Amino acid sequence: MTPTPTAAQRRVIEGADPVTGRLRGTDAQLAALVRRGLAFRHPRPPHDHFLTPAGHRIREAPPQPPAAEPAPSTGVFAARVGGEEETPPAGPERLREVRSAWQGLLELRRMTRADGAVDLPCGWERTHLVRAAALALEAAGHRPAGGGADGYRVRATPQPEAVAVYAPDPRTLAACAATLERAGWQAGEYTEPRTRARYVLASPRRA
DSSP states (O other): OOOOOHHHHHHHTTTSSSSTOOOOOOHHHHHHHHHHSSSSEOOTTTEEEEEEEEHHHHHHHHOOOOOOOOOOOOOOOOOOOOOOOOOOOOOOOHHHHHHHHHHHHHHHHTTTTTTOOSSSHHHHHHHHHHHHHHHHHHHHTTBBBTTTTTEEEEESSSSSOOOEOOSSSSSHHHHHHHHHHTTTTEEEEETTTTTOOOEEEEOOOOO
C-alpha cells in the first residue's frame, strides 16, 4: 500500500522533475520521504534525492474530488461548488445574488490593487480558492452539478493555490477552463493516467 504523504511532502513530490524525478526540498523533508519509501538518496555525489516508483505514482495521480463542502446555514451567500445535496434551480433571486456577489468581488479586487484593476484575483480569493472559483463559474452562467445535472464540481487539491474542476462533458470542462482564464486564473486540462478522466487544474494568476 502506498503511504499517504503530508500536504508539505506532497508539494515536494509534485515539484519533482517530471522526467528524472529529482527532488528539491529541505534535508528534513527529503529524509522523511526516504523513510516513507517515496524517495531514495543517490549513492554517488552530489547525493541528490529522486522519487521511487511509489513516489511517481503519487505525483502522477490527479487530485481526488472530496465530498462537497456543506453550504453555510447562516443565510450568507455561498457559491455552489457542485454536488451539494440540495441544489434548487437557479431562479431570478439566485441569479441576482450571484451577480451581486460577483460585482462585490470585482470591487474588492479594485480596492486592493494600487492601479484599481480587476483582472487578477485578490487576497480573499487566494484564501477561499474553491468558493472563489465556483463564484466565477456560477456568475458566468455555468451550471453546478446537483439534482441530476451534469454540471461542474469544484474541489480543493493538495497543491498550493490550486483547485480542480470536474465535469463529465468535455465541452463543459473546456468552457469552465475558458471562464476561469477570463476571470484571472491559470487553467489547464489534464488527464488522469489510469482512468483517462479529464479535469481542469486552476490557480489564481499573480501577474
